[in-house]
Amino acid sequence: MASRGQGTVSSYAGFDKEADCGALRKAMKGLGTDEQAITDILAFRSNAQRQEIVIHFKTSYGKDLLKDLKSELGGKYEDVVIALLDKPAFYDAKSLRGAMKGAGTDEKAILEIMCTRTNQEIKSIKEAYKKEFKRDLEKDLMSETSGHFKRLMVSCCQAARDESPTVDEGKANADANAIYKAGEAKWGTDESEILRVLATRSFAQLRATFDAYDKISKKTIEEAIKSETSGDLEDGFLAIIGCARNTPAYFAKRIRDAMQGAGTKDQQLIRCIVSRAEIDLGTAKMEFLRMYGKPMSEWIKDDTSGDYKKMLIALVRN
CATH class of the missing domain: 1.10.220.10 (Annexin)
Structure with missing residues (x-):
């Protein structure tokens, strides 16, 4: 598979998990919570470094960082913080389960994940899905879809797309x-x-x-x-074509779509920004400006608010 671009988040050079854990604990102690301190740490660490923080926090204080944060935070800011602390494969698995649970299925969210991940990423998602939900991803996708769209999802689940850079x-x-x-x-x-x-x-x-x-x-x-x-199959084919042509541009469109119309599609916006931050969000940001003539961060400022907005803008790297 071709290079997918440049991310905005990478490993923090001065990483000190002990200092970060202390700062996070301090941010949650006393009256009120210092959301800015939390943003200043989590938005500037790689996912691998955040996993080290989670383990060291429990080792140091005997407490679960995610549970502590959930008890202190709320709303959309909590959603993006938890997304950042999830391992990528688990976050994708959780997003897929959420797209299939309850009344109706969010086919576009399913496509966004299943048609854009590498073979290894799909394999890791299937394992995480099985481990967390005790369910088979392929079977769940088959039960929630039909016709040729179902066949497309089954194909994606095989994680066997040719990824050679050679062109015949x-x-x-x-x-x-x-x-x-x-x-x-x-x-x-x-x-x-x-x-x-x-x-x-x-x-x-x-x-x-x-x-x-x-x-x-x-x-x-x-x-x-x-x-x-037409319908979901058309969306699926167009998603593959869009990603094959320019994956960052595909995600730029998904991010803009999340902020268009009445109300913001918050989970879509969070998922696209968090999941691509270490992969190609930097390139998607440039594609966004090219396609829409306005910086991604400006759209986020206009369509979100509070600490949620500050965290997303920090991840985009205004």
Whole structure:
């Protein structure tokens, strides 16, 4: 899989877990909680360093840091703090479970995770899901989806996408023709053939396929998918295409979508910023400015408030 960009959060050079634990304990002692002190630590440590803090806090004080924070915090600020302290695979597993629980299913949240993670990340998510919920992720996804969208989710669960950077131009031409014949060139659509290509090829290979498609069709691959599919399957195919073309740009769109319209989709915003902070959020921030002409941090300032806003802006690195 191609490089996905530059993050905004990395390992803190002057990391001192004992000092951080002491500062966090002090921030929670007495009347009121010093949220800024918590932000100044957690937003500037890598996830691996935060895991060390969690262990050292319990070792030093005999108390669970997450439980202490939950008892002191609340609302959306608590949500982002807990997300930062979760291990990435567990956070994704928890997000997937939340997207499938209760009335209705958040298909776009499922796609955002299942169509953008590497093979190893998917394997780790499946293990975390099994460990935490005593359930099988693939079976749960199958029970919550249907038709070709279900097949796409099953394919993603196999964590077997080709991740080689090598591009085979002959295969790209063959795949482009296969997609064309399965869609535009026939009455009805052979979704299975399109799925076969989009779900198995490396992102580098898919980019070559999209270029080849441009040469045989008057439509772009995105336009063809929109005209030949609909609903969740269309969203799934477009998510894969978007990530294959430019993963940071895909997440820039997801972040903007979370802040558009009436009310902010807080969990979507938190998930996109926290999950990409160490991967490609820095690049997504640049794509955001290019696409929308306004810094990501400015959108966050306008659409969020209080300590929640300060934490998100700290992670974005205004």
